[in-house]
Structures are given as C-alpha cells and as structure tokens.
Amino acid sequence: MNKRLLHWSLWIIGLLGLLLVITMFSLSVGSSKIPFMKIIPLLFDNQETTEKIILLNIRIPRIILGIAIGGALSISGVILQGLFRNPLVEPYTLGISGGAALGVCINIICKLNHLSVATLPISGFIGAMVVVLLTYSLGMKKGILKIQGLLLTGVMISFIATSLVMLLMAMSSSQNLQGIIFWIMGSLDEPDWILISIMLVSSAAGLIIAYFFYTDLNALALGEEEARHLGINVERTKKSLFLIASILTGVSVSVGGVIGFVGLAVPHVVRLFFGSDHRIVLIASYLVGACFLVVCDTLARTVIAPLELPVGVITGIVGGIIFVYALLKSNRNV
Amino acid sequence: MLEFSNLTCGYDSGFFLKDISFNVKDKDFVGIIGANGSGKTTLLKSVTKLVKIRKGTIFFENKNIQELDFKQISRKIAVVSQRPEVSFKIRVEEFVLLGRIPYIEKWQFIETNQDREIVYRAMEETDTLDLRNRLVDSLSGGERQLVVLARALAQQPRLLLLDEPTNHLDIGHQIKMLDLIKKINRENGLTVIIILHDLNLASEYCDKLILLDKGLMYKTGTPNEVLTYENIEAVYKTPVLVEKNPISSKPYVLLVSKEEIDKRNG
Numbered sequence: 059m060n061k062r063l064l065h066w067s068l069w070i071i072g073l074l075g076l077l078l079v080i081t082m083f084s085l086s087v088g089s090s091k092i093p094f095m096k097i098i099p100l101l102f103d104n105q106e107t108t109e110k111i112i113l114l115n116i117r118i119p120r121i122i123l124g125i126a127i128g129g130a131l132s133i134s135g136v137i138l139q140g141l142f143r144n145p146l147v148e149p150y151t152l153g154i155s156g157g158a159a160l161g162v163c164i165n166i167i168c169k170l171n172h173l174s175v176a177t178l179p180i181s182g183f184i185g186a187m188v189v190v191l192l193t194y195s196l197g198m199k200k201g202i203l204k205i206q207g208l209l210l211t212g213v214m215i216s217f218i219a220t221s222l223v224m225l226l227m228a229m230s231s232s233q234n235l236q237g238i239i240f241w242i243m244g245s246l247d248e249p250d251w252i253l254i255s256i257m258l259v260s261s262a263a264g265l266i267i268a269y270f271f272y273t274d275l276n277a278l279a280l281g282e283e284e285a286r287h288l289g290i291n292v293e294r295t296k297k298s299l300f301l302i303a304s305i306l307t308g309v310s311v312s313v314g315g316v317i318g319f320v321g322l323a324v325p326h327v328v329r330l331f332f333g334s335d336h337r338i339v340l341i342a343s344y345l346v347g348a349c350f351l352v353v354c355d356t357l358a359r360t361v362i363a364p365l366e367l368p369v370g371v372i373t374g375i376v377g378g379i380i381f382v383y384a385l386l387k388s389n390r391n392v
Numbered sequence: 393m394l395e396f397s398n399l400t401c402g403y404d405s406g407f408f409l410k411d412i413s414f415n416v417k418d419k420d421f422v423g424i425i426g427a428n429g430s431g432k433t434t435l436l437k438s439v440t441k442l443v444k445i446r447k448g449t450i451f452f453e454n455k456n457i458q459e460l461d462f463k464q465i466s467r468k469i470a471v472v473s474q475r476p477e478v479s480f481k482i483r484v485e486e487f488v489l490l491g492r493i494p495y496i497e498k499w500q501f502i503e504t505n506q507d508r509e510i511v512y513r514a515m516e517e518t519d520t521l522d523l524r525n526r527l528v529d530s531l532s533g534g535e536r537q538l539v540v541l542a543r544a545l546a547q548q549p550r551l552l553l554l555d556e557p558t559n560h561l562d563i564g565h566q567i568k569m570l571d572l573i574k575k576i577n578r579e580n581g582l583t584v585i586i587i588l589h590d591l592n593l594a595s596e597y598c599d600k601l602i603l604l605d606k607g608l609m610y611k612t613g614t615p616n617e618v619l620t621y622e623n624i625e626a627v628y629k630t631p632v633l634v635e636k637n638p639i640s641s642k643p644y645v646l647l648v649s650k651e652e653i654d655k656r657n658g
Contacts, residue, residue, distance in 0.1 A: 289466030
C-alpha cells in the first residue's frame with residue numbers, strides 16, 4: 059500500500075478518535091455531571107431520566123452543531139486560502155459575516171423575530187448571500203473572476219456592512235442591542251433540529267464536494283497560470299470554489315453567529331503539520347476544526363457556569379494562543 | 393507539429409503580436425529571441441491558450457488549438473515558466489508529482505504506481521533524485537529550475553515550452569540546464585521552443601531562431617541566417633560584432649561599450 063496513504067489514514071483515524079474522546083468529555087461535563095461510563099447505557103435506556111433529557115436535548119445538539127460548524131468554517135478557510143493564495147484570508151474576510159450580521163440586525167430592529175425565531179437564521183443567510191453576490195459580480199470582469207480584485211472589494215464591502223451594523227446598533231434600543239450583540243458574538247445554543255440538520259448536511263456535503271477539487275486546489279497553489287498549464291479549467295474552478303466556501307460560511311454564520319478565528323487558524327495549523335496536499339489538508343482541517351470548536355464550546359458553557367460565555371470569545375483567546383505557539387514552533391524548526 | 397498561421401493575438405491593454413506565421417517540426421529545437429517587450433512570452437502563451445487569439449490559427453499536431461481543452465493541452469504541452477514562485481512548503485517529490493495532475497481522473501484519489509515511476513524517471517533525468525526529500529523553497533536557483541523542469545517532464549509532453557529558464561543562473565548552471573534540455577530533445581524526441589535572452593546561448597543550442605521585433609516577426613531561420621550584425625543592430629539598437637565560435641563555428645555576438653566606440657571614432 060502507498061506509504062503516504064497509510065500515513066494519512068492513521069492520522070485521520072487518530073483525529074476521529076480524538077473527536078470521539080472530546081465528544082464524550084463534552085457530554086459528561088456541565089451543570090450536572092454525568093460520569094463517562096454512564097453515558098452510553100443512559101442513551102439506550104428506555105426510561106426518560108433527567109440526565110437522558112439533558113443529553114438528548116441540550117448537549118448532543120450542541121456537540122453536533124459544534125462539529126458541523128467547526129468543520130464547515132475550517133474547510134471554507136482552506137478553500138479560500140488556497141483560492142487567494144493568501145494565508146491571511148478567512149471565511150469572514152469577504153464580508154460574509156458582515157452581511158449576515160446586517161441581515162440579523164435589520165431583522166431584530168424590525169421585530170421580525172417576534173413572528174418566529176426561525177426568521178433570524180433566514181435573514182442572516184439572506185444578508186450573507188447578498189454580500190456574496192455583490193462581491194462576486196463586482197469581481198467579475200468579462201467572464202473572468204479577478205481574484206485579487208475580489209479580495210479588495212470583499213474587504214471593503216465587509217467594512218461597509220460592519221459600519222452599517224454599528225450605525226443600526228447606535229440607533230436601537232438597549233433591549234434590541236443585547237440581542238444583536240449576543241447574536242454577533244456567536245453561540246452554539248440552537249435547539250431547533252431542522253436548523254441543526256441543515257447545518258450538518260451542508261457541512262458534510264461541502265466536505266465531499268471540496269474533494270472533487272483537490273487536484274485543482276493543489277495546482278492553484280502554484281498560481282493561476284501554472285494551474286492552467288497542468289490542465290485545470292481555472293475559471294470554472296475559481297467560481298465553484300468561491301461558491302462552496304460562501305455557502306458553507308453563510309450557513310454557519312446564520313446558524314451559529316459570528317464564530318471567529320476557526321477558519322483562519324485551523325487551516326494554518328493543519329498545513330504546518332500535514333504540508334500542502336489538499337487530500338489530507340481538507341479532511342484534517344474538518345476534523346481539527348470540529349474538535350477545536352467542541353472544546354471551545356465546552357469551555358464556554360462551563361468556565362463561569364451557570365453563566366455562559368460567548369463561544370466566539372473562547373475561540374479567539376484559545377485559538378490565538380495555540381496559533382502563536384504553533385507559528386513560533388514552526389519557525390524554530392526551519 | 394506546431395504551426396502558426398497568420399496569428400494575431402494580444403491583451404486588452406493594447407499589446408499585440410501580428411501576423412506570425414511559422415512552422416515547428418517534430419523534434420525541432422527552436423529559440424525565440426528579441427528585445428524586452430517584443431512579444432516573446434506572449435507568443436509562448438498563445439500556444440497554451442493564455443492569451444486570446446484575434447486572427448489566424450495555431451495548429452498543434454494538425455488540430456486547431458482552440459478546439460482542445462486545457463486538459464488535452466496539458467497532456468501534450470508542458471511549460472517551464474519564468475521564475476516560478478513556490479510560496480508554500482512542499483517537498484521536491486510531491487512537487488514533481490503535481491506534474492501528473494493532467495492524468496488524474498475526477499474520481500481518482502491517489503496516484504498510480506505508474507505515475508510514481510514516471511516521476512522518478514523525470515527526477516533521474518534532471519539529476520534531482522537526491523533532492524526528493526528537500527523542501528522546494530530551500531533549493532538554490534539552479535536546483536529549483538531543474539525541479540521545475542522535472543515537473544514539466546512528468547507531464548510526458550510532446551512539446552516543451554521554456555520561458556528564459558536560464559535567467560538568474562550562473563554560467564555553469566546555464567550550460568547544465570541547456571545541455572540537459574538538448575539531451576532530452578535529442579534522445580526522447582521532445583520538441584522544444586525556448587525563449588532565451590542570451591544570443592550566444594541561443595546560437596549555440598538552437599537549430600532554428602525566431603527574432604521578434606515589436607510584435608512582428610523580424611527574421612527566422614538558422615542561427616547563421618538570423619544572427620547577423622545587421623539584424624541584431626536593427627532590433628536591439630546597439631552596435632555589435634558577430635564572429636564565429638572557433639569550436640562550434642556558430643555565430644558569436646560580441647558587445648562593445650559606448651566609450652570604446654567613441655574612442656575608436658576619435
């Protein structure tokens with residue numbers, strides 16, 4: 059068997075194992091502690107105990123959402139960093155988060171959320187997609203997607219959206235303000251199974267579709283011209299990848315709010331360890347992102363329990379420290 | 393093998409190559425020379441469809457290049473670009489493996505053993521097998537060019553296009569690189585089109601030369617026919633002496649500084 063394939067498979071199994079351990083840990087800790095050993099028997103028990111309800115209705119949905127969003131944001135980061143050949147690009151650079159925040163902001167101020175809470179993610183998604191389409195059409199020139207131009211317009215649109223959000227916040231009542239701020243800071247507290255399923259399905263689909271583009275991503279690392287010389291249909295690839303990354307980010311932001319740093323740091327750290335081949339980078343980023351977000355969310359709900367910290371704050375602090383550490387370590391090795 | 397027929401192509405910004413007609417035969421070693429901005433790179437790019445063709449056609453193995461898609465082209469034509477950038481960490485072996493991308497099918501996840509064999513052979517031919525575990529960005533300029541050449545050979549092309557591959561190399565590495573390309577050309581029957589700035593290297597290695605001037609074809613033919621002082625002075629706007637290389641008896645271009653010419657003329 060191919061040595062590299064074996065090496066990769068072992069790593070993937072290792073990361074899956076890590077994710078399982080983290081999941082079990084996250085299931086057991088919280089305001090009511092459930093011992094490790096009791097978790098599995100509890101779930102298959104026919105009795106409706108309080109502990110089973112806590113697991114099924116509170117902890118399991120959060121963990122699933124953490125895995126789906128952590129994975130989605132990470133591969134979105136991998137795709138965009140590969141597409142732009144720029145390690146500083148992340149899913150939110152192109153204004154997707156700004157657009158979603160603006161959508162939610164308008165929703166809260168217009169009190170649409172009083173009709174149904176489900177309108178929040180919908181308006182977030184609409185906001186995100188409006189920004190994506192705007193960036194995309196401004197980046198298009200004679201049928202060619204200008205990557206560097208796309209980046210600049212994306213950053214500018216992001217600024218505009220963020221400023222508009224601040225403007226709306228400055229003019230809104232304190233009650234609305236709290237709703238907006240909490241949404242922006244991100245949270246995995248989402249009881250609606252329909253939304254969780256949508257998130258899980260799009261995240262898994264994103265990973266699978268991204269794999270159809272692994273040669274394209276590997277070739278694009280050499281630059282657009284070189285990729286063409288290797289037989290890649292660069293224009294089609296750029297458009298498809300941009301679309302995949304946008305939808306993944308849009309859905310994630312709409313469901314979980316603005317959870318920063320995952321899409322920037324995870325692909326980076328994964329590349330430091332696994333190199334630049336997207337066959338391993340994609341799946342490893344997905345798994346590392348999932349582990350990372352579940353850990354951060356567990357911290358967020360336990361550190362100052364019974365109060366809860368916004369998970370975006372934890373991802374920023376924990377992720378930032380790990381990131382700097384990884385960079386320092388890799389510099390020393392070179 | 394490759395035929396330019398009344399080709400006019402160029403960029404929206406205004407630069408155009410006009411009325412290029414030229415025929416490259418199988419196993420030819422063709423050099424493109426000309427001053428900066430004369431359209432040498434544009435001519436190469438037209439072959440791989442990187443610039444838009446406005447008029448005329450390019451035929452590759454009797455097929456119109458416009459009718460071939462990028463994948464089909466990449467299995468037949470490989471390109472060694474000018475100063476290729478590698479800004480990420482990748483080992484030499486993996487880098488050369490990227491040359492097999494044209495042969496990877498949509499559903500294929502891992503390279504076949506045949507792919508690996510071809511990659512090893514390409515590294516052997518370019519004398520880069522010992523470098524296979526090094527990182528590409530840790531290589532010297534000369535080594536890196538060889539690795540890029542290995543990747544191009546891994547594409548198993550029929551036609552190899554090179555854009556100033558000896559730029560920034562010392563004379564030792566220049567000769568090593570060109571000797572290698574020549575050997576591949578002679579032994580494997582690979583057709584080569586190469587852009588060279590150094591007229592003496594072009595004279596020494598190429599069977600045929602294309603001299604471009606401001607987007608037009610100024611002269612084509614053997615080095616003896618193209619590298620005359622009249623042609624060179626007309627295109628490069630600088631006085632030169634053309635002698636014969638005592639060993640290869642190919643034309644040899646000598647440059648003289650303005651000060652010396654002024655001294656001579658009193």
